[in-house]
Amino acid sequence: MKLAILFGGASFEHEISIVSAITVKEKLKGFELEFIFCDQDHTFYYVDPSRMKAVTFSKGEHKKMPRLTLQNGGFVKKSFLSSTVVGTSVLNLIHGADGEDGIIASMLDFYSIPFIGPRTAACVFSFDKRYTKYLCEALHVKSVAYETLNKNDERKVNVSYPFIIKPARLGSSIGVSVVKEEKELDYALDVAFEFDENVLIEPFLAGVKEYNLAGCMIEGEIKFSIVEEPQKNEFLDFEKKYMDFSRSATVSSAEIDDKLVTELQNTFAKIYINLFEGALIRCDFFVVDGEVYLNEINPIPGSMANYLFDDFSKTVSGLLASLPKEKRAGVSYQYIHSISSAKGK
Amino acid sequence: MKLAILFGGASFEHEISIVSAITVKEKLKGFELEFIFCDQDHTFYYVDPSRMKAVTFSKGEHKKMPRLTLQNGGFVKKSFLSSTVVGTSVLNLIHGADGEDGIIASMLDFYSIPFIGPRTAACVFSFDKRYTKYLCEALHVKSVAYETLNKNDERKVNVSYPFIIKPARLGSSIGVSVVKEEKELDYALDVAFEFDENVLIEPFLAGVKEYNLAGCMIEGEIKFSIVEEPQKNEFLDFEKKYMDFSRSATVSSAEIDDKLVTELQNTFAKIYINLFEGALIRCDFFVVDGEVYLNEINPIPGSMANYLFDDFSKTVSGLLASLPKEKRAGVSYQYIHSISSAKGK
Numbered sequence: 001m002k003l004a005i006l007f008g009g010a011s012f013e014h015e016i017s018i019v020s021a022i023t024v025k026e027k028l029k030g031f032e033l034e035f036i037f038c039d040q041d042h043t044f045y046y047v048d049p050s051r052m053k054a055v056t057f058s059k060g061e062h063k064k065m066p067r068l069t070l071q072n073g074g075f076v077k078k079s080f081l082s083s084t085v086v087g088t089s090v091l092n093l094i095h096g097a098d099g100e101d102g103i104i105a106s107m108l109d110f111y112s113i114p115f116i117g118p119r120t121a122a123c124v125f126s127f128d129k130r131y132t133k134y135l136c137e138a139l140h141v142k143s144v145a146y147e148t149l150n151k152n153d154e155r156k157v158n159v160s161y162p163f164i165i166k167p168a169r170l171g172s173s174i175g176v177s178v179v180k181e182e183k184e185l186d187y188a189l190d191v192a193f194e195f196d197e198n199v200l201i202e203p204f205l206a207g208v209k210e211y212n213l214a215g216c217m218i219e220g221e222i223k224f225s226i227v228e229e230p231q232k233n234e235f236l237d238f239e240k241k242y243m244d245f246s247r248s249a250t251v252s253s254a255e256i257d258d259k260l261v262t263e264l265q266n267t268f269a270k271i272y273i274n275l276f277e278g279a280l281i282r283c284d285f286f287v288v289d290g291e292v293y294l295n296e297i298n299p300i301p302g303s304m305a306n307y308l309f310d311d312f313s314k315t316v317s318g319l320l321a322s323l324p325k326e327k328r329a330g331v332s333y334q335y336i337h338s339i340s341s342a343k344g345k
Numbered sequence: 346m347k348l349a350i351l352f353g354g355a356s357f358e359h360e361i362s363i364v365s366a367i368t369v370k371e372k373l374k375g376f377e378l379e380f381i382f383c384d385q386d387h388t389f390y391y392v393d394p395s396r397m398k399a400v401t402f403s404k405g406e407h408k409k410m411p412r413l414t415l416q417n418g419g420f421v422k423k424s425f426l427s428s429t430v431v432g433t434s435v436l437n438l439i440h441g442a443d444g445e446d447g448i449i450a451s452m453l454d455f456y457s458i459p460f461i462g463p464r465t466a467a468c469v470f471s472f473d474k475r476y477t478k479y480l481c482e483a484l485h486v487k488s489v490a491y492e493t494l495n496k497n498d499e500r501k502v503n504v505s506y507p508f509i510i511k512p513a514r515l516g517s518s519i520g521v522s523v524v525k526e527e528k529e530l531d532y533a534l535d536v537a538f539e540f541d542e543n544v545l546i547e548p549f550l551a552g553v554k555e556y557n558l559a560g561c562m563i564e565g566e567i568k569f570s571i572v573e574e575p576q577k578n579e580f581l582d583f584e585k586k587y588m589d590f591s592r593s594a595t596v597s598s599a600e601i602d603d604k605l606v607t608e609l610q611n612t613f614a615k616i617y618i619n620l621f622e623g624a625l626i627r628c629d630f631f632v633v634d635g636e637v638y639l640n641e642i643n644p645i646p647g648s649m650a651n652y653l654f655d656d657f658s659k660t661v662s663g664l665l666a667s668l669p670k671e672k673r674a675g676v677s678y679q680y681i682h683s684i685s686s687a688k689g690k
Contacts, residue, residue, distance in 0.1 A: 015676065
């Protein structure tokens with residue numbers, strides 16, 4: 001089964017996308033894998049599997065590799081005498097901007113290239129944390145109370161200390177701070193506004209239980225991963241998260257009862273259905289006083305959360321066979337014809 | 346001032362986009378206009394202004410015109426000996442799918458082409474009527490109560506008759522029905538599900554006042570159009586709407602008091618700010634018992650609602666000079682470097 005891993009992107013998460021791609025390469029045995037690198041200047045390169053090492057990209061060696069251009073149905077690799085089409089079936093593994101904000105999804109959709117990954121609308125609701133809150137509200141899924149602040153607003157926060165400040169649109173904990181008292185506020189806002197014009201402010205919940213659950217729709221049913229209780233930290237900083245993207249060892253299930261597993265799965269399904277079809281996503285939950293809260297949707301989780309699935313290759317091939325099909329409109333020109341004939345032209 | 350009108354698209358509104366482009370051509374005096382046609386197979390063509398007639402496209406004559414491909418900064422027109430770049434500054438005038446669903450916005454963004462039109466997130470919230478409801482709820486903007494139905498759901502509606510059924514994701518009244526009694530329900534749902542897997546059901550409000558208001562952000566302030574009270578119909582059907590996209594004659598302001606004008610403008614601003622920057626949009630409102638309800642956001646209104654502005658060319662050139670700038674992340678490879686050195690590689 002052919003599958004092209006698309007990675008890189010002009011994003012703060014460019015490097016962890018490279019790490020993710022290298023990790024996933026080892027976990028997708030049985031696939032005929034291709035690798036397409038999107039450089040930060042938005043040039044696409046065809047990378048031979050043997051060159052899939054982090055230093056290839058940090059040293060800029062990819063710049064000598066064949067360039068690719070998009071066309072209907074795939075990426076074209078031109079050589080002096082011929083051109084071949086690669087990437088006819090894609091796994092979007094670009095984390096953060098480009099990959100998770102809807103840009104790559106839109107482009108693959110425009111060029112009718114089948115792909116694993118969130119569609120444009122799904123990206124918009126998961127990439128901007130404000131819009132994830134809108135989604136939760138509309139679907140009656142609990143999430144932590146929040147305020148937003150724009151960089152042009154007065155720096156007034158109504159949430160009690162301690163609270164968390166997050167740039168609205170970045171993942172991987174970039175620009176996130178826990179603010180314990182007022183004197184830390186200005187600096188934390190300065191940091192967050194470096195990354196986004198809008199920030200989210202949420203109460204910091206101490207001692208909350210966290211659970212992660214991944215899944216994807218295969219043949220009309222959601223295939224769930226195990227539930228993981230992630231390692232505790234105040235919150236994951238970028239270097240910690242970076243290492244997290246190279247995870248490949250299987251983990252064991254969280255020690256929780258079946259009722260909670262079902263509740264987590266039901267909440268996941270509410271979020272997923274009618275929006276995330278085509279994607280393998282990871283939802284990160286809080287449990288407070290026995291109630292399930294959605295913390296975050298990772299529509300392209302680090303290393304595709306391979307470590308949460310007992311048979312990751314089978315999950316990916318099942319998803320690839322179940323991708324949603326978009327209907328394109330047929331154009332008949334019947335209105336132009338009827339109007340032209342009415343005008344006698 | 347150079348501006349390329351991008352029109353067409355693989356959409357049910359392909360033909361009205363052609364009509365819009367022809368209309369806007371006559372209204373943008375003083376611009377150096379180019380025309381880029383996106384065919385239903387997603388090929389881009391360079392159209393000489395003299396060929397901007399509806400029959401050019403319905404007869405397929407565009408297929409003999411120069412083809413364009415996207416590259417960083419514009420569209421490339423290749424000839425035997427040279428290549429020129431056109432469309433370095435674009436007005437997205439593709440109505441419906443492709444233009445209003447975020448696909449074209451994402452592509453222009455990816456290739457760093459400045460454009461007038463809604464950005465990806467703005468498209469998602471206006472294209473799918475369900476998501477417009479989510480936005481209204483989150484921003485505390487009133488909108489008509491609604492239910493949704495998926496084509497796989499049981500056909501059970503709780504709204505009282507008469508009600509309106511609308512496909513979630515189409516504009517221009519395509520697939521919309523007013524259902525007066527139960528025996529009409531199945532057929533109306535069949536029609537709507539032809540166009541989308543999800544439909545919206547809203548009570549039909551008789552005798553409601555309708556007002557349309559357009560505007561765009563120029564130099565940090567919203568430039569508003571006049572408020573129009575559109576012609577009354579039960580609702581606009583496609584042929585009626587089609588004619589609507591060729592409107593160019595200036596209309597007169599609705600006879601309403603200043604207080605209502607201010608309320609309509611304030612509601613418009615709530616929707617627009619932080620989401621629609623870069624676009625000239627038209628919001629269609631209902632007024633019920635003196636309360637303002639958002640009915641619909643048209644992020645690329647027919648013929649750009651030129652007829653609502655006293656100086657349309659000046660509005661467009663002001664908007665073009667005020668387009669939002671996206672910050673792209675710089676990639677330093679500092680994490681890969683530090684991890685490689687920790688590993689001794």
